Structures are given as structure tokens and as C-alpha cells.
Amino acid sequence: MSTQTNGLSKNHVRQKINWLSFLGGCIIILLSSCNKDEPDPPDNEPNFPFEMGDVQATFLENQSYNSKARTKFDIFIPESETPTGLVIYMHGGGFQSGDKSFVYEVQRDGDWDFPEDIKEILTEKIAFASINYTFMTQASPGGLKCFLDASYAVQYFKHNKDEFNIDPDRIVLAGNSAGGGMALWVATIEDLSRPNSEDIIKHQSTRVRGAVSRRSQCSYDLKRWVDDVFIDYEISMGQLLADEDFATAMELLYELDSIDEIFSLQATQQRAVLDILRHISADDPELFVSNRYGGDQEPVSYSQYNHHVFHVRELIEACENVGLPYVGYYGDDPVLYSDPSNEDWVDYCIRKINEE
Numbered sequence: 001m002s003t004q005t006n007g008l009s010k011n012h013v014r015q016k017i018n019w020l021s022f023l024g025g026c027i028i029i030l031l032s033s034c035n036k037d038e039p040d041p042p043d044n045e046p047n048f049p050f051e052m053g054d055v056q057a058t059f060l061e062n063q064s065y066n067s068k069a070r071t072k073f074d075i076f077i078p079e080s081e082t083p084t085g086l087v088i089y090m091h092g093g094g095f096q097s098g099d100k101s102f103v104y105e106v107q108r109d110g111d112w113d114f115p116e117d118i119k120e121i122l123t124e125k126i127a128f129a130s131i132n133y134t135f136m137t138q139a140s141p142g143g144l145k146c147f148l149d150a151s152y153a154v155q156y157f158k159h160n161k162d163e164f165n166i167d168p169d170r171i172v173l174a175g176n177s178a179g180g181g182m183a184l185w186v187a188t189i190e191d192l193s194r195p196n197s198e199d200i201i202k203h204q205s206t207r208v209r210g211a212v213s214r215r216s217q218c219s220y221d222l223k224r225w226v227d228d229v230f231i232d233y234e235i236s237m238g239q240l241l242a243d244e245d246f247a248t249a250m251e252l253l254y255e256l257d258s259i260d261e262i263f264s265l266q267a268t269q270q271r272a273v274l275d276i277l278r279h280i281s282a283d284d285p286e287l288f289v290s291n292r293y294g295g296d297q298e299p300v301s302y303s304q305y306n307h308h309v310f311h312v313r314e315l316i317e318a319c320e321n322v323g324l325p326y327v328g329y330y331g332d333d334p335v336l337y338s339d340p341s342n343e344d345w346v347d348y349c350i351r352k353i354n355e356e
Contacts, residue, residue: 049074049104050115057122065156068134071149074100075129077164078122085126085170085209085353086157088150090133092177092215094249094306095146100130102176108293112176112214117346124350127166129157133182136252143220143253144273150182151192155204170353172210174345177307180216181276184287184315187211188279210352212288212345218311218318220274222250222262228277229310233298237262245302280318286325288348289315295333309336
């Protein structure tokens with residue numbers, strides 16, 4: 001039998017001594033941490049992707065707006081006691097590449113100074129989000145899903161307006177190349193809200209205040225390119241599709257087994273859905289369309305087909321045909337059209353968001 005000490009076992013006494021020693025050590029550590037000679041630990045700085053200067057904002061990175069693998073976004077939220085407007089940016093990359101981080105660096109040899117643009121937007125008490133979206137691949141073809149991701153992002157921010165301190169009625173979309181095309185498509189397509197959907201986010205309207213498109217395409221109906229965009233050059237469908245990269249991109253875009261199916265019912269239906277020129281109407285928001293790179297030279301390559309300045313010409317013509325206001329620029333050698341307002345894309349975003 002164990003020997004008792006005042007009714008307690010030796011093991012119990014040993015445990016009490018060990019506990020008192022531990023408690024004493026904690027007190028010593030606590031007193032040491034209160035030493036006034038020791039400097040306070042530095043505050044953790046937000047991990048901004050570029051130097052913010054005096055601009056005050058919160059930055060959230062790699063948030064999800066959908067359950068898909070690539071549907072992530074970053075957002076800058078300015079300090080504001082009242083709900084702010086929001087610019088949603090969509091990167092380019094032919095619906096097959098690119099990343100939301102595109103806007104964290106100066107692009108096009110300094111012509112596109114995104115960090116300064118974002119800071120100017122934030123200074124005006126407007127939030128800025130940059131989104132990723134699902135790519136079309138050989139394993140998962142079809143470009144429509146990219147556009148639907150963009151529209152869902154709009155609905156997501158509207159649904160979560162309180163979390164991000166956003167006014168859901170003051171949203172402008174922006175993008176370059178394919179991203180600019182997506183911005184135009186969401187802004188001009190019929191409202192994609194689905195009030196009866198089990199997904200309550202889809203109950204939100206997809207209507208926005210405006211859309212910015214830079215170096216983008218006017219339509220994703222390839223026949224429009226032949227009949228309208230490149231009519232000056234009498235470029236045929238066969239000439240376009242003779243470019244292997246271009247033909248492959250169209251197969252992916254329309255979910256075709258072969259480019260020979262370009263006039264099939266499936267491709268015709270897809271082309272109609274993705275035809276921005278077809279969707280532009282008088283009740284759409286004012287658009288900003290610009291391509292100041294290149295002139296009226298005949299295109300001869302995949303990149304030139306995609307980024308020719310005449311895409312903007314056709315967008316302007318479509319706006320004028322229905323009486324839709326626009327800000328437009330195209331051509332630099334020579335300048336073919338320059339909006340008399342001389343408004344840049346940031347000024348346009350700020351104006352549209354602040355309009356009553």
C-alpha cells in the first residue's frame with residue numbers, strides 16, 4: 001500500500017508541485033512580456049499586390065464566387081461608411097489562359113498602368129475586383145461557360161453586397177481582349193436572373209451600369225467577322241479558318257468535333273448566343289469601347305484577326321444604329337476615331353458609378 005501524507009498520495013503531492021512550478025513559470029513570462037523596455041510587435045500589414053501609397057483599403061485574395069476550381073476573385077474594398085460602387089475586371093487570354101493578377105502590373109510597355117488606375121478608382125470610394133473564370137479546354141470545350149461565370153460573378157457580388165459594402169445598383173464591368181468581350185456580353189445580353197432557381201444567387205439581376213472593352217472582339221459569331229469586321233478586305237471564312245490556331249480556337253468555342261461543322265445547327269446556335277452585335281439594344285448601358293493599337297491594315301494572323309481595330313468600328317456602328325450612348329476610340333496609325341470627350345476608361349467607370 002502507498003504511504004499517505006495528510007490524506008494525499010506522494011504522486012498527488014508531486015503533481016501539485018509540478019503544477020505550481022508551471023504556474024510560476026507562466027507568471028514570470030507574463031511579467032517579462034510587460035517590460036516597458038521591450039518594443040511592441042509590429043502590426044501585420046495587408047498583403048497588397050502592389051504599393052498602395054496613401055490609399056486606404058482592405059484587400060481580400062483568392063476568394064470563391066462559385067464552387068468551380070477557377071472561379072476565384074481578389075477584391076480591394078475602400079474605407080467607406082456607406083456602400084460603394086464596384087468595378088469587376090476580367091482578364092484576357094482567348095478563354096484559355098490568363099489570370100486575375102494581370103492587373104497588378106503595368107502592361108503594354110507602360111500604356112496600361114493598372115496599379116495607378118486601381119488606386120484612382122479606390123480613391124473615389126469605389127471597390128475593385130479582379131476575377132478568374134473557367135477555361136475552355138480540349139477536355140472541357142465550349143466558350144459559353146466563361147461568359148456565364150462572368151454573369152454569375154455579378155450576381156454573387158449583388159447577393160453578398162453587405163459583406164463587401166457594395167451598392168448592387170452601381171456596378172461596372174471591364175476587361176481586355178476576351179475579358180472585354182465577356183464584359184460587353186454580360187452588359188448587353190438579356191437579364192440572366194432566374195427567380196425560380198434553387199441557387200438563390202441566381203435570383204439577382206445581371207444588369208450593370210456600364211461595360212469597358214479594350215482590344216476586344218465585337219462578336220463571337222465568326223460569320224460577323226467575315227460579313228462586317230473584315231468586309232473591307234473581302235476575307236472569306238475559309239481564309240480565317242486556314243489559320244490552324246484560329247480553327248482550333250473556334251472548335252473549342254463552339255464545342256465542335258471538327259471545324260467542318262462550323263455551319264452545323266449547334267455551331268449556328270452557339271454563334272447566335274455569343275453574338276454581342278446582335279444583343280446590343282437601346283436599353284443597354286452606355287459602353288466604353290477602345291483599341292488604340294494598329295490601323296486599317298489587313299489582318300493576316302490569329303492575333304491580328306482577334307485584335308483588329310475594326311472590331312471597335314463595328315461596336316460603334318451597332319450602338320449608333322440603336323441610339324445607344326458610347327465612348328469609343330480606335331486606330332493609332334492613323335487615328336480612325338477618337339471620342340470628343342477624351343474620357344479614359346477610369347473616368348468612364350467613375351462617372352457611370354456616380355451617376356444618379
